[in-house]
Amino acid sequence: MTQSQKSVQQALPEGTVVRVGPDGLEALVALLKQVGYTTIGPTVKDDAVVYQEINTTKDFPIGWADDQDGGTYRLVQGTKGAFFDYLVGPTSPKRYFFPPQNKLWGASKEQGHFEVEKPAEEAPSYAFIGVRSCELRAIIVQDRVFGFAREDQHDKGIFSDPYYVERRKKSLIIAVNCRRAGKTCFCVSMGGDPHVRHGEGFDLALTEIMEGSQHHFLIEVGSERGGLILALLPFEAAKDQDLVARKTQAEKARGQMGRTMVADVNPLLKNNLTHSRWEDVASRCLSCANCTMVCPTCFCSNVEERTDLTGDHTERWRTWDSCFSIDYSYIHGGPIRKETKSRYRQWMTHKLSSWWDQFGLSGCVGCGRCITWCPVGIDITQEAAAIKKSEECQT
């Protein structure tokens, strides 16, 4: 947004809720592009809903929903004309803030010394459309990991990753409230909610309200930047019945959670590091790392030097890695976690338990991706429940 636009335009205050039709949403996408954002939104690709660059609301998965369970995802017909009937897919905003491969810097050997080249490209400005509540909370988790602090936060973290922070700082987040929940959803038992909450860092939040095959949207302001954008669009005031419909929708989705994480999972796992269930899950686990790749909070990476043949030029690249790879725990003398059992335990205990010690929050937001995208359908909630059950039997 340019300064001149800012000065003439009054931002709508946070908490303002307005109502627009589908054309209003189209105008929003157009406006975002006009002010220079790369618009990333949901779209159907290869039989799944993924995040990709979109140009219009016509790119949305219109009328599509999904049916997910352990190891299976199927696109199914949803409510006719609906934009946001689908739930979370295999991708998340993570791949834009923390790309699967990223050049950090390069270096060239010159006579007697070497020159460091910083990456020339500027961080892109992304506007995400359709970010779910669990994804928003996953962004909060990664903000903590990579040391990004929002303007309203004072804790800048000990370590700050410039590549993540730069992309994150420039991004705009338009969330969407979930109208339904799926079989692999368990955000509520992870302390979340299918509807976004204030303070979770969204700029605008959408609620899609269906009336037959007609729909309109409530847009709620979550930040000053969001308020400025919205002020540039035509809208009408939200009606009381819209707010009632939104509340009903949230309650319905809350009641539809397909999975539940057992209570007090953090101490439960800490007390059961030698449980026989780890052997059991290792017999099923493929050690393929899909769970960590699709997880919106997993942040493991590998850093490698890529030289040219002369060895005079090198580039340092960061790529997605996983605690399921043997090399990931390689230290002098060999890898620490040689067996699948210890790697699965590392992943699950970190996510649900030691993440609290490290970052002060849970590493799991209950999006259910690790369940859906595990090729053999291993279910983190079931693994926790099995440990809990055996503990109850003992007492």
Added chain:
Amino acid sequence: MNAMLNKKAKPKTSAKPGRAKPKVAVWKFASCDGCQLSLLSCEDELLDVVGEIQIAYFLEATSAKIEGPYDISLVEGSITTEHDAKRIRKIREQSKALITIGACATSGGIQALRNFADVNAYTRAVYARPDYIHTLKTSSPIQDHVPVDYELRGCPINKMQLLEVINATLNGRTPNISHVSQCIECKRRGTVCLMVVKGIPCLGPVTHAGCGNICPTTDRGCFGCFGPSEAANGASLARQLERLGMSKREIRDFFRSYNANAVAFRETSEIYD
């Protein structure tokens, strides 16, 4: 990686100053030559590579031969005869570094299907004079015969990985080659999982990454040409393939192709024998 290699505008004809050109030999055993061809198909990068190394023995490319010893031997193919079992030992004696390339050299190749059958029955069925054929009962990988310094997987190998191994060897560093599953390649690239969205059988979760994500991006399940990943759990994947409707025989044959003799694949296929 490509961009890095292409950085220099002019291909060099002499090695980097102060560095001797290492003598490189390329050897063939029981194989189809496809992996050796990967070196020739480097095209854009080939002139840079030959600027840094001396091709001392590479019959696929030139009939000129330079006597050993060699700094680097690239070995394609598996051991299927007594004669070859002796020959690889001689090559090892003459090579500072021995790098095996491809599924045949690293696991025994498709010809290792004989390991599960009676090789004499095969020769009787195929040849008019089976008594002319002198062959071993098994096809075995090079590392069963001599120590190997580095193994490059694939049927065929990926040319970028071959360049990376040559590059790393020249510069005295470890190659940037990961032994994780094909799934990591799919997810990094943004390829949607065929098994989860369509129920298409795929060996990706137990297969070594590195091919460049070829099959899953063309709507085909991975069929394991890079052999088992570092921690392959074939038995668990096979149970899922059963749930997807594959018959026991189909599962056996799925694991029993180019890398039939690789331990993790062999053990899984034997469950379904």
